[in-house]
Amino acid sequence: MTLRRRLTHLSLRRMNIDRYAVAYLLISAFYPVLKPSVFPSPWTNALVHGALALAIWFIPPWLRSRRRFLPRILGEAYLPAIFPMFYAEMEYLGLIFFDFENSLDPALIDLEQKIFGFQPSLEWSRTWPWPWFHELMEFAYFSYYFLAVIFLVLVFRARGVPRDLRWDAVRAFVRDLSAVMLICYTFYTLFPAWGPKYFRAGYVDVGGWIFTDIMRHIHENGAILGAAFPSSHVAASFVPWWHTWVWFPRHRWWMTLLFVLLCMSTVYCRYHYVVDVAAGMLLSMLVIYAMGRLGDSARDRLRGVKADRRPPAES
Numbered sequence: 421m422t423l424r425r426r427l428t429h430l431s432l433r434r435m436n437i438d439r440y441a442v443a444y445l446l447i448s449a450f451y452p453v454l455k456p457s458v459f460p461s462p463w464t465n466a467l468v469h470g471a472l473a474l475a476i477w478f479i480p481p482w483l484r485s486r487r488r489f490l491p492r493i494l495g496e497a498y499l500p501a502i503f504p505m506f507y508a509e510m511e512y513l514g515l516i517f518f519d520f521e522n523s524l525d526p527a528l529i530d531l532e533q534k535i536f537g538f539q540p541s542l543e544w545s546r547t548w549p550w551p552w553f554h555e556l557m558e559f560a561y562f563s564y565y566f567l568a569v570i571f572l573v574l575v576f577r578a579r580g581v582p583r584d585l586r587w588d589a590v591r592a593f594v595r596d597l598s599a600v601m602l603i604c605y606t607f608y609t610l611f612p613a614w615g616p617k618y619f620r621a622g623y624v625d626v627g628g629w630i631f632t633d634i635m636r637h638i639h640e641n642g643a644i645l646g647a648a649f650p651s652s653h654v655a656a657s658f659v660p661w662w663h664t665w666v667w668f669p670r671h672r673w674w675m676t677l678l679f680v681l682l683c684m685s686t687v688y689c690r691y692h693y694v695v696d697v698a699a700g701m702l703l704s705m706l707v708i709y710a711m712g713r714l715g716d717s718a719r720d721r722l723r724g725v726k727a728d729r730r731p732p733a734e735s
Contacts, residue, residue: 433481445473514612514646524613541616551627558631560681571660612646654700
């Protein structure tokens with residue numbers, strides 16, 4: 421196969437989300453250069469971003485052409501695997517355009533005061549200082565880390581679903597999840613909000629057990645500032661909830677219950693303001709609608725059908 425034919429072969433399997441990821445990497449590579457005093461080794465970071473963008477342009481399309489499951493799933497779902505890198509960068513990117521005192525927090529606090537007459541993120545845990553409820557809320561918040569995996573497991577364990585439909589479900593899910601998260605990371609860079617836990621309130625002074633300790637450890641060692649509005653926990657969890665609702669009706673009840681508890685936990689545990697939760701839901705709805713309308717030219721060319729018009733599956 422000639423080089424030209426190989427490149428054409430890859431281009432047929434290059435999804436729109438690959439292009440979005442490359443655009444995000446190249447644009448965000450230059451943010452630190454604008455304020456190198458707050459970002460370590462900005463030019464090295466730009467080089468890493470450029471190399472990763474080049475890899476994404478060629479490697480995932482190639483992996484999608486493989487017949488074996490492992491390379492295929494890596495080609496389809498690689499982007500969520502590098503979200504931790506994007507998240508870690510927020511520690512510095514959130515200070516490029518605004519410092520701590522000039523964040524969105526005062527405006528969000530004022531908005532909630534006008535809506536509710538008080539601060540729900542502060543008052544709820546004071547009103548219900550119950551260790552068992554706090555533990556339940558911390559578990560619900562922790563569930564964010566495995567909801568996407570649960571949906572993928574449901575897809576590949578579904579009975580009677582043709583192989584092509586399974587991969588279509590995976591692609592649509594990863595597309596929506598990735599677009600939501602890339603928008604969140606961009607917003608956190610340009611308009612950081614620190615959230616009630618860090619800006620004003622501190623940790624919830626309520627006891628708990630296993631998941632309370634787990635989340636405290638995570639936030640003491642891995643949490644970053646400036647990533648409150650919109651809530652990526654809510655926005656990213658809405659995506660597996662929605663796709664589960666569409667594809668797997670039998671699993672709607674427990675996925676809905678878990679999603680509702682997760683939304684509650686973001687406020688009760690002082691991770692987010694209520695308006696962060698609302699903004700996260702709205703963002704996901706808009707992204708899912710827009711991505712469904714746009715489809716994906718690569719998949720359409722390969723399959724010769726309009727993307728995302730598939731009958732629900734059941735497992």
